[in-house]
Amino acid sequence: MFNSLISYLDSIRERDPAPRSRWEILLYPGVWALFFHRIAHWLFGGRLFFLARLVNHMSRWITAIDIHPGATIGRNFFLDHGFTVIGETAHIGDNVTIYQCVTLGGTNPTNGVAGKRHPTLEDNVIIGSGAQIIGPITVGERARVGANAVVTDDVPEGATMIGLKARSTLVPAETWLREFIPYGTPCDEPCEPNSGDRAESLERQIAELRAEVEALKAERRGDQPHKMSGTNC
Missing domain, CATH: 2.160.10.10 (Hexapeptide repeat proteins)
Structure with a gap:
């Protein structure tokens, strides 16, 4: 012992x-x-x-x-x-x-x-x-x-x-x-029956946000030559 x-x-x-x-x-x-x-x-x-x-x-x-x-x-x-x-x-x-x-x-x-x-x-x-x-x-x-x-x-x-x-x-x-x-705490969890739909919705929102970000980047890249030409004048 x-x-x-x-x-x-x-x-x-x-x-x-x-x-x-x-x-x-x-x-x-x-x-x-x-x-x-x-x-x-x-x-x-x-x-x-x-x-x-x-x-x-x-x-x-x-x-x-x-x-x-x-x-x-x-x-x-x-x-x-x-x-x-x-x-x-x-x-x-x-x-x-x-x-x-x-x-x-x-x-x-x-x-x-x-x-x-x-x-x-x-x-x-x-x-x-x-x-x-x-x-x-x-x-x-x-x-x-x-x-x-x-x-x-x-x-x-x-x-x-x-x-x-x-x-x-x-x-x-x-x-x-x-x-x-x-x-x-209910542990059997018959919860969130539409979790798949929510995930798809979130993925669509992310894709839309990415598209907007890319568009803003492209717009900024298009503006840069104009700004530079204005500076040289």
Whole structure:
């Protein structure tokens, strides 16, 4: 057990240049959050749900990190700083790094039956600060998610995801009218049915602008000889 702890602390030191010693790493909120989660997860597996939630509540109060007792977390998990939320059915592989203010959030089952509704992060994934990973999607091995990115689709192995997903759905409100949509994010996305038409329209506008620019250039080239002849007179 001691060797396992040393190996874990060294894995964090490899990813974070800030600590000067292993003792300093022991003060990290992410280390304590993982310690409490191991206890809560063991209680959760024994169906001692209230005690598991109690440990989770204490951990959240101490570390500002909320990891549901049902979440499954692999080896050498590094949570750098706090204010992160990890949902019940999230599955995190080995050597995963998550920075501050990240959400591994879930979707609401339309049939009311709870199931796999939170993300799966495979081995060696890195999640940047402020990223929102929503739904029962898979982030492939060695993938990277940039800061403040919003991800609601599967991420291929080794890919890097950046940017915001948010945009107008152009869907009537009654289509998505439900009592509750977790995180305000419908993940099935029957959105932007006319996106192809919009793309064609934008391409036409670009072509028209290019034509206007070329015409202005040609007009300027035609004026230059007249200006030069006027100067020589």
